[in-house]
Amino acid sequence: MKKGMIWLIAAVALLLILVRSLPFFVITEYQQAVITQFGRFIRAVKEPGLHFKTPFLQQVSIFEDRLLEYDAEPKEIITKDKKTLLVDNYSKWKIIDPKRFYETVRNEAGALARLDDIVYSELRIELGRHTLSDIVASQRGEIMEKVTQKSNQKAVEYGIEVRDVRIKRADLPAENAKAIFGRMKTEREREAKKYRSEGEEEAAKIRAEADKQKTILLADAYNEAQKVRGEGDALAIKIFAQALEQDPDFYAFYRTLEAYRKSLNDKTTLILSPNSEFLKYLQEVK
Amino acid sequence: MVRGWDDLRPKKDSQGEPPFQLPEIKWPDLKLPGPLILLAIAILLWLATGIYKVGLEERGVVLRFGRHIATTDPGLHWHLPFPIEQVFKPKVTEIKRVEIGFRTVESGGFGQAAQYGDVPEESLMLTGDENIIDIDMIIQYWIVDPVKYLFYVRGVDKTVQNAAEAALREIIGSRGIDEALTEGKVEIEGNIKGLLQKVLNIYDAGVQVGEVKLQDVHPPEEVRASFRDVASAREDKNRLINESQGYSNAILPEARGESAKLLKGAEAYREEKRRRAEGDAGRFTRILTEYNKAKAVTKKRLYLETMEQILGGMEKYIYEDKAATGILPILPLTREKGKETTP
Numbered sequence: 001m002k003k004g005m006i007w008l009i010a011a012v013a014l015l016l017i018l019v020r021s022l023p024f025f026v027i028t029e030y031q032q033a034v035i036t037q038f039g040r041f042i043r044a045v046k047e048p049g050l051h052f053k054t055p056f057l058q059q060v061s062i063f064e065d066r067l068l069e070y071d072a073e074p075k076e077i078i079t080k081d082k083k084t085l086l087v088d089n090y091s092k093w094k095i096i097d098p099k100r101f102y103e104t105v106r107n108e109a110g111a112l113a114r115l116d117d118i119v120y121s122e123l124r125i126e127l128g129r130h131t132l133s134d135i136v137a138s139q140r141g142e143i144m145e146k147v148t149q150k151s152n153q154k155a156v157e158y159g160i161e162v163r164d165v166r167i168k169r170a171d172l173p174a175e176n177a178k179a180i181f182g183r184m185k186t187e188r189e190r191e192a193k194k195y196r197s198e199g200e201e202e203a204a205k206i207r208a209e210a211d212k213q214k215t216i217l218l219a220d221a222y223n224e225a226q227k228v229r230g231e232g233d234a235l236a237i238k239i240f241a242q243a244l245e246q247d248p249d250f251y252a253f254y255r256t257l258e259a260y261r262k263s264l265n266d267k268t269t270l271i272l273s274p275n276s277e278f279l280k281y282l283q284e285v286k
Numbered sequence: 287m288v289r290g291w292d293d294l295r296p297k298k299d300s301q302g303e304p305p306f307q308l309p310e311i312k313w314p315d316l317k318l319p320g321p322l323i324l325l326a327i328a329i330l331l332w333l334a335t336g337i338y339k340v341g342l343e344e345r346g347v348v349l350r351f352g353r354h355i356a357t358t359d360p361g362l363h364w365h366l367p368f369p370i371e372q373v374f375k376p377k378v379t380e381i382k383r384v385e386i387g388f389r390t391v392e393s394g395g396f397g398q399a400a401q402y403g404d405v406p407e408e409s410l411m412l413t414g415d416e417n418i419i420d421i422d423m424i425i426q427y428w429i430v431d432p433v434k435y436l437f438y439v440r441g442v443d444k445t446v447q448n449a450a451e452a453a454l455r456e457i458i459g460s461r462g463i464d465e466a467l468t469e470g471k472v473e474i475e476g477n478i479k480g481l482l483q484k485v486l487n488i489y490d491a492g493v494q495v496g497e498v499k500l501q502d503v504h505p506p507e508e509v510r511a512s513f514r515d516v517a518s519a520r521e522d523k524n525r526l527i528n529e530s531q532g533y534s535n536a537i538l539p540e541a542r543g544e545s546a547k548l549l550k551g552a553e554a555y556r557e558e559k560r561r562r563a564e565g566d567a568g569r570f571t572r573i574l575t576e577y578n579k580a581k582a583v584t585k586k587r588l589y590l591e592t593m594e595q596i597l598g599g600m601e602k603y604i605y606e607d608k609a610a611t612g613i614l615p616i617l618p619l620t621r622e623k624g625k626e627t628t629p
Contacts, residue, residue, distance in 0.1 A: 026369075028349060048352040048354070071448065138414075170455065180416065184505070193519070199527055203529060213538055213541070226552070228552035228555070232558070232559035235556065239564055254573065260596050261595060269603070271604075
């Protein structure tokens with residue numbers, strides 16, 4: 001049992017030495033490499049395929065040849081108008097010069113540390129030149145482009161190309177968000193109030209218009225009705241006049257008698273002269 | 287493969303083919319090339335590991351010593367076995383999905399609703415008019431270039447997620463909250479899709495963005511009640527207007543009825559007046575006709591009959607004309623009656 005283990009370990013060690021001692025190595029499509037000898041740079045390998053080296057003496061360090069991501073932690077940045085923004089950005093970068101990369105940052109972890117410094121400082125400078133509304137609304141694209149360019153210029157010395165710096169999130173810290181919520185609330189309350197009073201206004205107008213229409217309708221009707229009534233009165237006068245024209249004297253006599261009958265009743269006290277027409281026979285007898 | 291056989295053949299031949307004999311005698315002869323047969327089998331097995339299947343949804347990307355040499359279509363293929371060649375099989379027809387603002391915790395099954403978890407730090411964002419909005423978004427994409435997908439960008443799925451989040455915020459940042467909440471949605475989706483595709487092309491990620499869907503767009507929890515109140519205020523406005531229109535619809539017909547009544551009343555009055563006048567006139571005409579026949583006597587009779595009738599119940603005083611003037615002022619003081627005088 002123990003013997004078997006020892007044999008296994010020996011076999012693995014042998015294999016490692018064998019691989020190390022192989023005079024060739026493979027670079028896959030998404031890789032690149034530098035060959036070093038006792039830590040000294042010998043050459044870079046950018047083409048995929050089978051490559052050769054001096055066994056034992058030379059060492060191969062393989063790097064990524066793909067576009068890599070650096071997703072930074074969200075950071076607070078002060079804008080030109082003295083507002084605090086919580087900015088979460090990511091960068092896309094690539095190792096373009098393996099020699100420099102190897103000599104300056106050695107590996108990806110080292111590169112990320114540098115990138116963090118470069119991108120954060122460029123971002124802080126650039127965002128500090130713009131107001132909150134520029135950053136959020138109008139000029140986000142330009143700002144990101146500028147930060148990308150500047151970061152790229154600085155990253156060259158590490159053999160890195162920064163292809164894109166993108167602001168993923170630019171949000172207000174919780175305290176500021178609360179203020180915004182407050183403002184949103186009052187804005188909406190105002191809007192709601194506006195709608196309701198608009199409704200009332202509109203309704204009042206419609207009611208007033210209806211009342212007006214009603215009044216006009218009734219007045220028109222009164223106008224018409226009065227004319228019709230007048231027509232009736234006129235007709236009556238005409239008819240009467242036509243009839244009475246036949247004998248005005250008799251009408252006067254007849255109508256007077258009728259008027260007597262109606263207007264004089266038992267509540268009337270009458271002082272008569274014996275000379276009156278009615279009493280003329282009374283006197284003759286006396 | 288052929289080369290492997292060639293290596294093997296001559297060695298086997300060198301052992302010499304034994305003449306045709308009975309099988310029992312053949313066994314010991316085979317003992318000699320035993321290790322070679324084992325080696326041959328091992329080589330065969332090794333070669334067999336190069337057989338691979340490309341599924342319908344996949345493409346085979348073949349690398350020889352790490353260099354891309356071929357892309358194969360669905361079907362059964364063979365490549366030189368491991369250390370020499372290797373194959374990647376990305377799923378090119380698979381539609382991938384990125385969720386922003388939420389995550390599907392448990393996808394829905396038969397009769398079971400899917401479970402979603404909210405991710406507020408992704409879904410809450412600033413709009414162009416400095417309001418905060420809550421958006422959930424889904425993005426679909428697929429691989430169009432398997433070589434780019436595999437070899438140009440590391441972690442494409444994460445890349446799409448990040449770029450999508452950035453694109454969403456960039457587009458929303460250029461809009462007002464009302465636009466995002468209401469009629470602007472379709473346009474916003476189109477803009478996000480365009481921007482995201484542009485960014486992914488800069489990265490050379492080899493993917494195509496399909497549908498971009500704003501799943502759920504609403505005001506943040508803290509202000510949702512106020513937004514709802516605006517909606518109900520809008521309803522209130524409509525209600526008030528409708529009510530007043532109802533009022534208008536009620537009173538105007540009423541007024542029309544009223545005016546019709548007035549008019550009809552007036553017409554009735556006119557007709558009544560005319561007919562009565564005609565009646566009265568007719569009566570007079572008839573009386574006149576008879577009167578004309580015996581004028582004097584009729585006139586007398588009418589006068590007397592009238593006097594008889596009216597003087598019947600009346601209080602009467604008869605005085606000489608001169609005396610009457612003397613007594614007249616006293617009369618109203620003694621009686622509480624109507625005062626009438628006739629000459």
